[in-house]
Amino acid sequence: METPHPVSTRTHATSGAEMAPQTAAGKVLWHFTMSLDGFVAGPGHTMDWMTGFSFRPGLVEEYAATTGAVLGGRDGWDAFPDAGAVYGGAWQGPLFVLTHHPEDAPPAAGVTFLSCDAAEAVRIAVEAAGGKNVEVFSPTIGRQLLERGLIDEIDLHIVPVLLGDGIRLFDHPGGAPVRLERLDDGDRTAAVNVRYRPLTTAPSQSVR
Ligand SMILES: NC(=O)c1ccc[n+]([C@@H]2O[C@H](COP(=O)([O-])OP(=O)(O)OC[C@H]3O[C@@H](n4cnc5c(N)ncnc54)[C@H](OP(=O)(O)O)[C@@H]3O)[C@@H](O)[C@H]2O)c1
Numbered sequence: 360m361e362t363p364h365p366v367s368t369r370t371h372a373t374s375g376a377e378m379a380p381q382t383a384a385g386k387v388l389w390h391f392t393m394s395l396d397g398f399v400a401g402p403g404h405t406m407d408w409m410t411g412f413s414f415r416p417g418l419v420e421e422y423a424a425t426t427g428a429v430l431g432g433r434d435g436w437d438a439f440p441d442a443g444a445v446y447g448g449a450w451q452g453p454l455f456v457l458t459h460h461p462e463d464a465p466p467a468a469g470v471t472f473l474s475c476d477a478a479e480a481v482r483i484a485v486e487a488a489g490g491k492n493v494e495v496f497s498p499t500i501g502r503q504l505l506e507r508g509l510i511d512e513i514d515l516h517i518v519p520v521l522l523g524d525g526i527r528l529f530d531h532p533g534g535a536p537v538r539l540e541r542l543d544d545g546d547r548t549a550a551v552n553v554r555y556r557p558l559t560t561a562p563s564q565s566v567r
Contacts, residue, residue, distance in 0.1 A: 364444070364445050364446050364447065364496075365391050365392050365496075365516060366414050366419055366446070377415050378542070379543065382425060383424070383425035383427070383490065383492055384490075384492065386492045386493070386511040387481055387492070387493045387504065387509055388492050388511065388513075389495050389501040389504070389505070389510050389512070389514065389528075390422070390495070390514040390515075391514075392409055392518055393517050394408065394517075394518060395518070395520060395553070395555070396521045396522060397528055397529070399498060401526075402524050404434065404526070406439075408520055412518045412519070414516060418516075420449065422446060422450075422494075423446045423449040423450040425491055426452065426488075426493075427489050427491025427492060427493065428452055428485070428488040428491070429445060429452070429454045430455045430456075430480055430494070430496070430497070431455070431456050431457070431495075431497050431500070432456065432458070432496075433459075433472075434499075435496060435497055436470075440465075442454045451469070452487075452488075453469065453487040455470075455473050455484050456470060456471070456472050456473065457477065457497070457500055458473070458474060459474060461473070477507070477509075478504070478509060480500070481495070481504055498527060502531060505529075505537065513539065519553075519555045
């Protein structure tokens with residue numbers, strides 16, 4: 360099963376416009392690889408859908424170098440309890456796991472189990488990050504931090520696959536829309552145009 364970290368170790372030159380490289384600035388990043396339909400994990404935390412995509416060269420090194428601490432939730436940790444697998448082993452550092460029941464978590468080197476408010480958890484992680492960024496690897500915690508105004512950037516690598524089921528980046532039925540702005544030099548309200556075709560449709564059978 361694929362270890363969950365937001366960027367694959369497979370990279371090659373990209374043909375599309377890319378964001379500027381991420382910088383280490385004590386930021387709180389909600390950072391994921393996400394399916395085109397908004398899922399960051401499949402049903403039951405499955406991650407096998409994340410293979411077979413390419414990312415710009417140096418992306419793993421870029422995020423490994425700018426990340427000072429990781430904050431995740433107990434479900435993600437229980438599904439993949441391996442602190443050494445973040446960024447395919449390219450990153451080592453303090454990893455914090457938020458849970459209401461830290462007492463039944465088997466101890467793991469480099470991992471601190473926290474039982475506190477999400478805001479307090481991120482404060483602890485920011486301090487541990489030593490000026491680098493904190494990456495929030497949890498949709499549930501990210502939503503809590505977003506509500507408190509504690510997410511600096513939502514940093515997504517959107518991959519060409521539709522999952523239809525699983526764990527959404529932002530699951531908030533009945534909630535109000537949360538408006539965002541683009542973080543680059545262009546129009547901050549710009550829509551992103553993507554154009555794909557289903558791999559399962561043979562070109563000769565497609566209706567044009
Ligand atoms: N696509 C990607 O790039 C990527 C990257 C990283 C992770 N992921 C995936 O993201 C998924 C994360 O799943 P998820 O968001 O559903 O679960 P999660 O955040 O990992 O875990 C939810 C659990 O965290 C604990 N928690 C959350 N907020 C808390 C609070 N305020 N106080 C105390 N405990 C709190 C609770 O655990 P207790 O029940 O113990 O109290 C809660 O049930 C995983 O499947 C992971 O593999 C994807």
